[in-house]
Amino acid sequence: MIKLKVNNETSRLRAVVLGTAISNGPTPDESEAYDPKSLEHIKAGTYPIEADMVKEIQAFEDIFKKYDVKIYRPELIKDCNQIFTRDIAFVIDDVFVKANILPNREEELEAVQYIIDQIDLKKVVRPPEEAHIEGGDVMLYNDHVFVGTYKGSDYKNYITARTNMAGVQFIKDLFPNKIVKEFDLVKSKIEPRDNALHLDCCFQPIGKGKGIIYKSGFREESDYMYLVDLIGKENLFHITRDEMYNMNSNVFSISEDVVVSEKNFTRLNTWLRDNGMTVEEVPYAEIAKQEGLLRCSTMPLIRD
Template sequence: MKFFLYHVVMKLNIKNETSRLRSVVLGIANNNGPIPVPEACYDPKSRLHVLNGTYPKEADMIRELEEVAKVFEKYNVEVYRPKIIENYNQIFARDICFVIEDKIFLANILPDREREVDAIEHVWSQVEKSNRIRLPEDCHIEGGDVMLWNEYIFIGTYLGSDYANFITARTNMAAINALKTYFPHKKIKYFNLRKSNTDPYNNALHLDCCFQPVGKDKAIIHKNGFLDEEDYKWLLDFFGKKNVFEIDKQEMYDMNSNIFSIDENTVISEVNFIRLNNWLEELGFTVEKVNYAEIAKQEGLLRCTTLPLIRD
């Protein structure tokens, strides 16, 4: 009798931000490494907390991530975690990879973070080889800048000629043009984001730091995150002003737009986002509230720590 080993192929499916979630990668904070020196920080908010002596403790971040893992368990979502690399920050799974339809893209991230990619090889290898995409080296892109909304792909970028001077500029036009070749049937809309290496109140690290759709037709938006007011107005018109929750500079800093949808009626949100959570609940959403304020000190929140693989 002959035995045949069949390689399990994961059938990826991501077409929007809010369809029922079935499978996800959730970041991990175990063995997270020492507090970085200010010059080694990838974003101004982390740098600020290092300088102030308020950088998050590993134990607190582990606890916060486990709160989210329990919510996923409650909703029967399959959860993958990165393999632990000793003394290495692996919290923000969205930065290193993203899925569009049935294809998974390895992000061309900051060179210092390349090892994070190896830690999700057990996920990457389950995908059909033809659907595993690594873009050319000149294509800079991170998952927080890529947002799917049915026939649209929304992408955050920075169009300034001084792009190379900003460690906070993570997605360039070369990457956007490359995605156009993979998805000619999609409408790709890109947004010029405000960047700062030193001021977290005036820095949209990724598109999801100043904008995110929720439900079927709602959105959270921070106007000042967009360098071009026309981009902000376009989103306001697209969703309709009555469907938009506008957040102020402090709420943007606290990461109010960086919540995460389990389905069209259910979101995971930070417990301290009182104004936002009230708005969502008044609209009929179920809001699963978690503590995530320590992780937020690194300029990322719920969407940044999650990498959806399959939605219905």
């Protein structure tokens, strides 16, 4: 049996589900793009190729092995993009929450069923159909759960809006003892530089009481200020519009002292090191073209 335990983003990682880029399928048509960044690269002819993405995930896996993390991988589905395991499910405390994802991604959840079978069934839940929620929008901060959402009345028109208020309410009901705080995120179907696809595209706690944040990713300044007041402005690394586009907030913590980051994030990586963290750099620029990065490729199961 797997005894789940995840209370935050930074405690020492012991077990994780890491996505795979093998048999990723052909380059999608423009009509099949789930987000504006993928669409941009499909149109430009720069959409990533499988061999490059396989190498990038291998580099990430090597770091997990270096730190003795138990790695689970999804079962392989032919011609299916299975990189972003964060979308399909997530763990809060000792509860495994299946996400209500875009319907044509349901088979990705089936590919991790062998892992779910090793979890106490009473600890596996799925939101009702009307409650949309994806793991990239769910951020744990000990007694807090931060949830990215989109409150616009045109929610249903946005394929980039992945978590609705019914999803937020589901988490509130499931964890009555936690402070569940939602954040209204900026969405765009056409301009990736103005699209916070998930909360982890514009915010993430790291290290000991620090965080990475993109102020313009929040539709309401009060949501941004909530995090500034909680964490402290001096503890937050503010990223630029281009850094948000390149997914600087989507790094991944193995512990409070070790962060896996993209090798081109020069300004961020320098700041992390200046703040006493070990930065394990990996090449991930090809995968980033699909509007997802290191956090998106992982589903932590156990942290100390």
